Amino acid sequence: MSQQDNYRFQVNLGGMIDILSNHLYSSPKVYLRELLQNAVDAVTARREIEPSAEGSIKIDVTGAGGPATLTIQDNGIGLTEENIHEFLAVIGQSSKRSGDLLAQNTTFIGRFGIGLLSCFMVSDEIVVLTQSAKGGPSLEWRGKPDGTYSIRKLDTELTPGTRVFLRCKPGSEAYFEQEFLENSIYYYGAMLPYPITLQTEQGFKKINETLPIWIKHPDMARSHKAEVLAWGERLLGERFRDFIPLQTASGRTGGIAFILPQGVNLNAKRAHRVYLKHMLVSEKAENILPDWAFFVKCLIWSDELQLTASREHFYENEQLEEVRSELGESIRGELITMAELAPDRLQAIIGAHALSMKALAVEDDQFYRIIYRWLPFHSSAGQRELGELLREHKHLYYTLTLDEYRQITHVAAAQSLVVINGGYIYDSELMSRLPLVHGGVEVERLLPEDVSFTFTDLTGDERRYYYEATRSADAVLQDFRTQVQLKRFKPSELPALYTLSKESSDLRSLELTREAATDLFSSVLGNLSTGLQNAGYATLYLNLDNPVISRLFNSGQSAILPIAIKMLYVNALMMGHYPMNRQELAVLNNGIIQFIDWGLSSNHNNGGTTA
Amino acid sequence: MSKSYEELMDEVYDLPDGLAKINLLEEAAREADLRNDIVDAYEARSMIVENATFNGYPMKALVAFSWMLGQYDKNRDLFDEYNLLWSYKWILDKISCFPDIPLTQINELLEDMRNRYKEHGYSDRTYYFYTSVNLLQQGKVEEAGEFLKKFRSMDEDMMSDCTACEQNRLVEYAAAAGDDEATLEAAKPILKGKMTCGEVPHVTISKVLMPLYRLGQLEEAEKQQKKGYKLIKNNLDFLQHQSEHIYYLSKTDPFKGLELLERHYPNMLGHENPFDKMMFLAHSSALLELLSGESVAVAVRLPESSPHLNGIEGQGSEGKGNAGPIAAAFREDALVLADRFDRRNGNTFYRNYIQSL
Numbered sequence: 001m002s003q004q005d006n007y008r009f010q011v012n013l014g015g016m017i018d019i020l021s022n023h024l025y026s027s028p029k030v031y032l033r034e035l036l037q038n039a040v041d042a043v044t045a046r047r048e049i050e051p052s053a054e055g056s057i058k059i060d061v062t063g064a065g066g067p068a069t070l071t072i073q074d075n076g077i078g079l080t081e082e083n084i085h086e087f088l089a090v091i092g093q094s095s096k097r098s099g100d101l102l103a104q105n106t107t108f109i110g111r112f113g114i115g116l117l118s119c120f121m122v123s124d125e126i127v128v129l130t131q132s133a134k135g136g137p138s139l140e141w142r143g144k145p146d147g148t149y150s151i152r153k154l155d156t157e158l159t160p161g162t163r164v165f166l167r168c169k170p171g172s173e174a175y176f177e178q179e180f181l182e183n184s185i186y187y188y189g190a191m192l193p194y195p196i197t198l199q200t201e202q203g204f205k206k207i208n209e210t211l212p213i214w215i216k217h218p219d220m221a222r223s224h225k226a227e228v229l230a231w232g233e234r235l236l237g238e239r240f241r242d243f244i245p246l247q248t249a250s251g252r253t254g255g256i257a258f259i260l261p262q263g264v265n266l267n268a269k270r271a272h273r274v275y276l277k278h279m280l281v282s283e284k285a286e287n288i289l290p291d292w293a294f295f296v297k298c299l300i301w302s303d304e305l306q307l308t309a310s311r312e313h314f315y316e317n318e319q320l321e322e323v324r325s326e327l328g329e330s331i332r333g334e335l336i337t338m339a340e341l342a343p344d345r346l347q348a349i350i351g352a353h354a355l356s357m358k359a360l361a362v363e364d365d366q367f368y369r370i371i372y373r374w375l376p377f378h379s380s381a382g383q384r385e386l387g388e389l390l391r392e393h394k395h396l397y398y399t400l401t402l403d404e405y406r407q408i409t410h411v412a413a414a415q416s417l418v419v420i421n422g423g424y425i426y427d428s429e430l431m432s433r434l435p436l437v438h439g440g441v442e443v444e445r446l447l448p449e450d451v452s453f454t455f456t457d458l459t460g461d462e463r464r465y466y467y468e469a470t471r472s473a474d475a476v477l478q479d480f481r482t483q484v485q486l487k488r489f490k491p492s493e494l495p496a497l498y499t500l501s502k503e504s505s506d507l508r509s510l511e512l513t514r515e516a517a518t519d520l521f522s523s524v525l526g527n528l529s530t531g532l533q534n535a536g537y538a539t540l541y542l543n544l545d546n547p548v549i550s551r552l553f554n555s556g557q558s559a560i561l562p563i564a565i566k567m568l569y570v571n572a573l574m575m576g577h578y579p580m581n582r583q584e585l586a587v588l589n590n591g592i593i594q595f596i597d598w599g600l601s602s603n604h605n606n607g608g609t610t611a
Numbered sequence: 612m613s614k615s616y617e618e619l620m621d622e623v624y625d626l627p628d629g630l631a632k633i634n635l636l637e638e639a640a641r642e643a644d645l646r647n648d649i650v651d652a653y654e655a656r657s658m659i660v661e662n663a664t665f666n667g668y669p670m671k672a673l674v675a676f677s678w679m680l681g682q683y684d685k686n687r688d689l690f691d692e693y694n695l696l697w698s699y700k701w702i703l704d705k706i707s708c709f710p711d712i713p714l715t716q717i718n719e720l721l722e723d724m725r726n727r728y729k730e731h732g733y734s735d736r737t738y739y740f741y742t743s744v745n746l747l748q749q750g751k752v753e754e755a756g757e758f759l760k761k762f763r764s765m766d767e768d769m770m771s772d773c774t775a776c777e778q779n780r781l782v783e784y785a786a787a788a789g790d791d792e793a794t795l796e797a798a799k800p801i802l803k804g805k806m807t808c809g810e811v812p813h814v815t816i817s818k819v820l821m822p823l824y825r826l827g828q829l830e831e832a833e834k835q836q837k838k839g840y841k842l843i844k845n846n847l848d849f850l851q852h853q854s855e856h857i858y859y860l861s862k863t864d865p866f867k868g869l870e871l872l873e874r875h876y877p878n879m880l881g882h883e884n885p886f887d888k889m890m891f892l893a894h895s896s897a898l899l900e901l902l903s904g905e906s907v908a909v910a911v912r913l914p915e916s917s918p919h920l921n922g923i924e925g926q927g928s929e930g931k932g933n934a935g936p937i938a939a940a941f942r943e944d945a946l947v948l949a950d951r952f953d954r955r956n957g958n959t960f961y962r963n964y965i966q967s968l
Contacts, residue, residue, distance in 0.1 A: 425631035521677035531711035
């Protein structure tokens with residue numbers, strides 16, 4: 001009575017399995033995902049024609065003593081003989097198509113055939129018993145990894161649905177163990193809409209929970225805070241304190257963005273867990289949220305995105321871009337609402353994730369306008385929130401780089417200027433745009449040379465008195481394209497301040513590099529530096545309020561002046577973290593020797609007088 | 612107080628590309644210089660070259676590269692030549708953007724690269740390619756086309772740019788030649804997404820906006836503008852391209868264009884690339900001139916320290932707004948730069964270009 005026909009795959013199945021296991025899937029354990037997928041698809045398909053049908057998926061493992069056999073049973077739509085051929089032919093199709101078969105937007109993410117093939121990674125014999133809900137005989141399908149399969153009509157009629165039997169192949173035992181199954185089924189299927197039960201020693205155990213209402217309506221998550229946080233902890237393995245519900249306008253993608261309790265590195269991989277049509281497809285999806293959103297870890301579910309062949313990442317296409325920007329908008333919108341209604345909550349987030357907030361503010365003026373008050377900046381008045389600084393000061397200064405900040409911060413602070421260190425990422429850009437979002441504030445980039453405008457000029461008498469000494473000091477530094485200015489400024493402990501404009505600073509590094517470059521590049525740099533010569537001189541400000549400077553200029557010892565000025569010059573260079581060229585290094589060396597010599601001879605003289 | 616090389620480099624790896632990272636690398640290079648550690652200093656500088664090249668600091672890249680090449684010639688066994696030779700292309704890509712570097716020197720640099728490539732077994736293809744790139748940059752479109760032909764007749768080698776970058780040059784060439792149809796044709800595989808890389812289609816899209824607009828494909832132009840601007844808006848290296856978006860928007864949505872202008876203007880002020888500055892000022896002045904003719908007075912918001920506000924009454928004061936005078940100030944600066952380029956290049960290409968806007 002039974003009828004048996006033999007068919008052959010049109011591809012080398014061994015090769016195919018090798019491709020699947022070694023190149024496509026990250027691990028053989030995905031066979032379980034594929035089986036679950038097939039079962040879920042089948043149930044979904046049955047409910048489309050019989051909406052009242054209650055889906056159920058059961059898994060158990062038998063075979064004590066011998067090789068284990070895993071059975072997965074669903075009460076879904078089942079397969080007709082035609083279906084079986086069709087599904088398996090898919091594999092042949094895929095090799096003929098230029099597009100990626102798995103990427104095609106189909107009603108069901110799984111394709112029975114491919115899914116079943118993945119089972120060969122862990123099994124050498126697969127048996128499928130199936131009864132289509134649309135009628136026809138019950139069928140048995142047997143497939144082997146050598147590429148043959150057979151179909152047999154059964155005498156008895158089974159209840160509609162499909163049962164798949166996998167016999168564990170040697171070496172794959174780990175994938176059939178109870179604990180592995182329990183964990184993996186939850187891992188992949190926590191969000192599946194039908195109950196999945198696993199037979200354990202204690203009887204059948206339901207693995208997935210009933211889906212809470214906020215999965216379908218993420219905005220309701222706000223009123224189920226404890227439950228949402230519990231799900232987050234269970235699925236993502238971290239304890240969170242706050243979250244933002246995510247939803248796209250179409251309602252086809254939703255999720256929960258859990259706010260990471262502590263700050264993260266800007267370059268850290270942002271691994272979100274994404275479920276496509278209820279099935280886990282990735283726990284390291286990076287491209288689903290905008291780059292700036294690195295302060296959240298998300299659970300996302302969607303039924304509209306397309307997966308790459310491995311089914312672990314999404315195709316970078318317009319649809320993904322749309323979803324990404326809408327999810328970003330959910331986060332941004334929530335932050336904006338917080339600024340208005342729950343500033344404390346926002347402050348807590350900014351406290352831990354200032355960089356993320358700044359990254360977004362740099363891209364988005366409107367967002368910047370809403371949150372700038374709480375952004376922290378490093379300033380000469382300490383680490384402060386911008387709002388505080390703005391309450392106290394109408395005029396803020398910032399530097400472009402850390403180097404510039406270091407050079408002038410002490411001097412600026414002594415003149416009570418508030419200078420913000422723009423050397424940190426995003427900060428100078430945000431400062432330059434501050435007037436666009438906050439009216440009435442003057443923000444100015446401060447160059448090292450600018451601090452001098454607060455210095456006190458010498459009086460006319462002093463000027464005459466120090467004229468000669470200043471002139472000789474100035475002459476000493478001509479070779480270094482530096483002029484000397486004698487001023488009074490705070491702090492008085494600072495004897496000298498070296499300042500130069502961005503152009504002179506570029507010039508310095510050009511000239512310095514010429515010493516190391518090839519002849520050709522040296523002359524190229526020479527031409528560039530000629531163009532910068534107009535940038536003018538650097539300035540060495542000497543502080544007459546400083547006791548040493550004062551003594552130097554009043555000592556009347558013209559012999560010591562040139563070398564002292566040069567030493568002050570190189571000292572100021574070192575204080576400002578400027579690299580020195582050969583000539584300057586020579587000054588330093590000679591100067592030290594000279595001063596030691598003077599020191600020794602004066603000691604010697606002293607010694608002589610007391611002896 | 613000072614951080615060690617390792618500490619600095621650790622911080623570097625945590626930072627996204629940009630000025631903050633480059634500054635840290637410079638500090639690391641200085642630290643290595645102080646210890647006379649050529650290998651560390653070379654490593655830091657090679658990262659500077661790459662970071663500076665792709666984030667809008669071509670001068671810093673040139674300086675660091677000059678140092679590297681000098682050290683390499685003195686200590687050939689210490690360093691790998693492949694990366695060095697590869698980055699030579701980045702230097703030559705931007706060298707004509709500095710009007711102070713005379714043509715003879717640019718040609719010497721091209722020859723130097725050619726010889727070094729030859730010495731390591733690479734063909735002249737890349738030399739032809741970058742000769743063409745430089746000629747185009749110098750407004751010598753026809754000659755650039757001849758070198759492109761030579762380049763296209765040769766087989767790729769390990770020094771060749773990626774296909775997307777090469778295709779993009781064909782787009783730039785057609786655009787410079789003023790052939791709208793050819794520009795779009797050349798851009799087709801890029802716009803379709805068949806050729807992409809780190810900077811393509813970013814730099815390509817701004818080249819097709821005006822051709823699309825002139826050929827009446829307004830919807831496509833608008834779509835590409837939105838898509839393209841997103842790709843370039845946060846990187847200083849794309850100042851020229853940002854300005855091309857501004858110019859296009861002056862035709863279709865001038866107030867949107869003004870938003871872009873205000874956003875990017877502060878970056879232009881301190882920008883290291885004189886060519887990009889010129890383009891930005893020229894394209895922006897075209898937009899502002901148009902806005903100054905609006906019936907409502909337009910107030911342009913520039914930072915108060917802006918040199919272009921000198922002698923111009925307060926922003927948004929009553930009456931006619933400040934768009935007109937700022938446009939004039941921009942244009943004047945753009946023309947000064949254009950004349951410097953034209954004098955070096957021996958033509959009047961950029962003055963003509965600016966006057967045609």
